[in-house]
Amino acid sequence: MNLTLKVWRQQNAQAQGGFETYQVKDISSEMSFLEMFDVLNEQLINEGKEPITFDHDCREGICGACSMHINGQPHGPWHQTTTCQLHMRAYKDGDTIVVEPWRAKAFPVIKDLMVDRRAFDRIIQAGGYISVDTGNAQDANNLPVDKHKADESFAAAACIGCGACVAACKNSSAMLFLSAKVSHLALLPQGDVERKTRVVNMVEQMDKEGFGSCTNTQACEAECPKGISVQNIRRLNAEYIRSVFSGGE
Amino acid sequence: MPLNSKIPAGEMAQKWINYKNTCKLVNPANKRSIEVIVIGTGLAGASAAASLGEMGYKVKAFCFQDSARRAHSIAAQGGINAAKNYQNDGDSTFRLFYDTIKGGDYRAREANVYRLAEVSANIIDQCVAQGVPFAREYGGLLSNRSFGGTQVQRTFYAAGQTGQQLLIGAYQALERQIALGNVTMYDRHEMLDIVKIDDKARGIIARDLVSGKLERHFGHAVLLCSGGYGNVFYLSTNAMGSNVTAAWKAHKKGAYFGNPCFTQIHPTCIPVSGDHQSKLTLMSESLRNDGRIWVPKKQNDTRKATDIPEEERDYYLERRYPAFGNLVPRDVASRAAKERCDAGYGVGSSRQAVYLDYAAAIERYGRIECNKQGNHNPQIDLVIKLGKEVVKEKYGNLFDMYEKITGENPYETPMRIYPAVHYTMGGIWVDYELMTTVPGLYALGEANFSDHGANRLGASALMQGLADGYFVIPYTIGNYLADEIRTKAIPTDHPEFVKAEKEVADRIARLMSIKGTESVESLHKRLGKIMWDKCGMARNAQGLREAISEIRALREEFWKNVRIPGSADGMNTELDKANRVADFMELGELMCMDALEREESCGGHFREESQTEDGEAKRNDEAFMYVAAWESKGNNQWEMHKEPLNYEIMHPTQRSYK
Structure with missing residues (x-):
């Protein structure tokens, strides 16, 4: 298939960016979205131009490096799928695809699509984290943990x-990210000791970084490639309130 | 220089205990003025950096990714072995040791492997204490599964994302040390040389990949935790950025390279779909627990898998290896797949694939679920439905990944799989203390050569990375640093730092000045093809000789004709790639030389000239029971040194999984 791509180009953090339009030809539906970008970059290099900079590494949907905002959706159209796992079967001949970096004050652009x-x-x-130094652990099965938890x-x-x-x-709220970590640790007995201070300190840091507030639109869960649930935000709020009202630091 | 592996004296089970009781210690006040550089933040690097930070050393950690959490350990799927014997199935430290040595086809060092088995149980304890959410049973205790090459259930796991969970555990420990100021993190930095002063490793030259600036960093010791070099084949299950550069620079500065040709070709990966392919995706070995591997009995059978009746299927692993069946070690499974495909029984459009079938497992699990519900005469539809739910819980993320990549639903039709480059057993030669042949320079995890011999068993890489970082280096590094407490931090305007930085700058300038016509990617692909065709799953003397001359020619072409757009003053991902591929172009030649030299088959190294009548790998212990440790002589010349392997406990026999 042949496609038109409108890609955000920005030389560095200080420079002003803008969209450039590119044509790619003979794209196979078997390719991943990033392999399509490889084709485009190869084309740019052959033309003596600078290829598009973007973050990517494992290309198996687990490292979290890839981060393209595709036609207005983080990681593109497929549900619970990272950019690297998105395949060109999702598109048809003649499509125009707009690709931008993550847009958030707390995620400044480094170059092109890389933030x-x-x-x-x-x-x-x-x-x-749980404050445990190496070498202090008891036998793992001394601490049974409810399977559901x-x-x-x-x-x-x-x-x-x-x-x-x-x-x-x-x-540009980071509540889903933060709540996932608070939940991960608060649900385990190992994480119980630092439970109150953890949630308060992490929320404070999130605010300091310039992320916005949560207004419960649930767009985060809808776009999360790993299907992290907004239930975690509910739990975060409960943890936070519990901490503040029980005299936690 | 004669190789000294520094294996402690005494009974095998006492060596590590004795070592820990007698090694030198560094007192807390002195630790505060000792700096340690850690390259890489995967399982080995993150665990080492966190542990050394906790102990009080001043640590600087480097990774080329944007965050320590993205190191490629994150992608490990199946699990981590530990000799806990929680399943009461007869496991023990000795059995894990035994399986690992045998699985490695008797080319690993006994004392190291024994220590690995010894500390394996501590790793699980440590990870659970950190909050790693391993899979559990309803009673709240940890769950285990089986992996290839063993007959016990000793693999701990977190769905198909075990590496992710372990790395997040180590990453969190590392971030805690960063917050405390014990570790300084340098992300988006690439190590481009080792600095040696008076023959000891004393620092590195790193490039800030964002600003493009070269930096000098001093350390009393340097730890290479930079992973393996499977990307020399271009297509592998490694991440796009995985590279040999840190290890290779160390090698050129005096660290010997051990068994470079020992490469693991993993049997269960999604097959190549076309020339555009940029990487290959693993389907966890844990899938072989329940999946059955087969090809049609008829050559060039083009029917759909589901149309081929049971009696016309050849479950060739179960047929050839009844004792281990689908759970034979990786090298054996890979070669068996290649054998069937080469003989014309392959499936899929490329004919370079075999089936991994879950139909039987779905039905078996479904019947168990029906029994649990007291339904002993269920409808088949219900069996299949419930069976799919069980399979989804165990392997759901892997099945989803398969479907995204291939567009086929593996719950309905068998997966197509084929072997792909996955792991490198070879690596920087280290002694028992994990020190390389350069004093003060260490190599941990996949970057070293030590524990897996000629073939690594599944779920052992995570174990080794964390063993090295959490439980070995914290002891062994003290034995060296105790004698360094009087060494003040060396200013980085020392001539050796200046010289090393200039060499790096010159090389970058040279790369940028070529302005040729071929992209780095394209040259890398060509290198990968030579390596895969001639130094891949099967090797022979003629092919290896051809490969060596082809690689030399390609390397020359690279340095004449590579095209790197942009400039070196700032982020330039093509330059980053070129720096890495230039090193692969040298490593590839050494791998072929090593493979040529080793005129035996062992583990993942299959020399066609050395096989049994039924096509199994045939070792030659008389002539090749050694570690080949290659010394760089400069200018792509090498000298091989041998470290003989003396087996005190194991009695090497021809490996059999029949």
Whole structure:
């Protein structure tokens, strides 16, 4: 199939960006979306132009690096699918596809479609862990964990930190990302000790990073490639209130 | 230089205990003034950086990705082995040790593997304490599954995302140390050289991939946790950015490279669909637990899989290896698939694929569920429905991934799979302390050569990465650093830093000045094709000799004709790739030399000249029971040193899974 692509180009964080239009030909429906971009980049290199910079690594939907806003949707049209797992079967000959980077104040553009998502790392640094040093652990089976809670915890921990939730949100809120981590740890007995301080510190860091507030549109869940549930946001709110009203720090 | 593996004296089961009791320690006050550089933040790197930070060392961690959490360990699917014997099926440290040595086809070092088996149980404890949500049973205890090459259930898992969960655990521990100021994180940085002063590793040159600036970093010790080099084949299950560069720079600065030709070709990957293919996707080995592998009994059978009746299917693994069936080790399963496809029984449009079928498992699980409901005479539709739900819970994410990539529903029709490059057992040579032949330079995880011999068993890579990072290096590094407490931080205007930075800058300038006509990607693909055709699943002397001369010619072409648009002052992903591919162009030659030298078959290294009558790999212990450790002599010249492997406990025999 032949396609028209309108891609955001921006030389660096300071430069002003804009859309460029490209034509790609003979794209196979078997290709992944990023393989289609490989074809375009190869074409640009052959023409002596600079290829389009974008984040990608595992191309199996798990590392969370890829991050294209495709025709107004983070990661494109397929439900619960990262950009790298989106395949060209989703398109037909003659389509025009608009590709932008994540748009959020807390995710400044580095170049073209590549953004800086280190704000997420800093949110984790504020408390997204259990404070246990190496070598202190008891036998793993000394601590039985209810299977349903373990499964729920896992479902929250499946977040890949890609930032699609932020990109999907009209307020650029990071609540789904943050709540997934709070849930992952709050659902496990191991995470109970630091439960109150964790949620408060992480929320404080999120606010500091310039993410917006949550207004419950649930666009985050709808666009999340891993199907992280907004139930986690409910749990986050409960955790936060519990912490604040029980005299937590 | 003679190789000294520094294996402690004493009984096998006492070596590590004795080592830990007698190794030197660094007191807390001194640790605060000792700096350690960690390259890579996968399981080995993140666990090492976090643990060393906790201990009080000043750590600098580097990764080329935008966040430590994206290292390729994240993509590991199936599980992690540990000798817990929670299933009461006779597992023990010794059995894990035994299976790993045998699985590695008797080309691994006994003492290292024994230690790996010993610490395996601690890893599970540590990860659970960190909050890794492993799969559990209804009683709340941890669940296990089987993996290839073993007859016990010792694999711990988190659906098909075990690597992700373990890495997030290590990443969180690392972020905690960053928050505490014990670790400084350098993301989007690539290590481009090692700095040696007075023969010791004392730092690195790194490129900030965003600004393009070169940086000098001092460390009392440097840890390479930079993963494997499967991307030398272009198509592999590795991430696009996975590369050999850090390890290769270390190699050129004096670190010997161990068994470079030992490559793991994983049997269950989604087949190549066309020339546009940029990478291959693994379908976890755990799928072989329940899936059955088959091809049609008739050659060139073009019927749909579901139209081929049971009696016309050849379950060739069950036929050839009745004792292990579909759970034979990876090297055996891969070769068996290649054999069937080469003989004309392959399926799919390319004929380079075999079926992995879940129909029987769906029915079996469905009947169990019906029994649980007290329905002992169920309708088949109900059986299938319930069976699919069970399979979905166990392998749902893998099935979804398969469907996204191929457009076929694996709950209805068998998956098509074919072997693909997955892991490299070879790597930087290290001694028992994980130190390379350069003092102060260590290699951990897939980057080293040590524990998997000529073939790695499933669920052992995660185990090794975390063993090295959490439980080995925290002890062994102290034994070296205890003698470094008087070494003050060396200023980075030292001539050796200046010289190393200039070499890196010159090379980048040279790459940028070529301005040729062929893209990095295209040259990389050509290298990959040579490697896959001639140094892949089957190798022979003639092919390897051809490959060596073809790689030399291609390398020359690369340096004459590569095209890198843009400039080096800022983000330039083509330059990043070129830096990596230039190193693959050298590594490829060494791999072929090593494969040529080893005139035996063992594990994943199959020399066509050395096979049994029924086509199994035939080792030659008389002549080749050694680690080939290659020393770089500069200018793409190498000298091979041998570390003999002495088996004290195991009695190497021809490996049989029949």
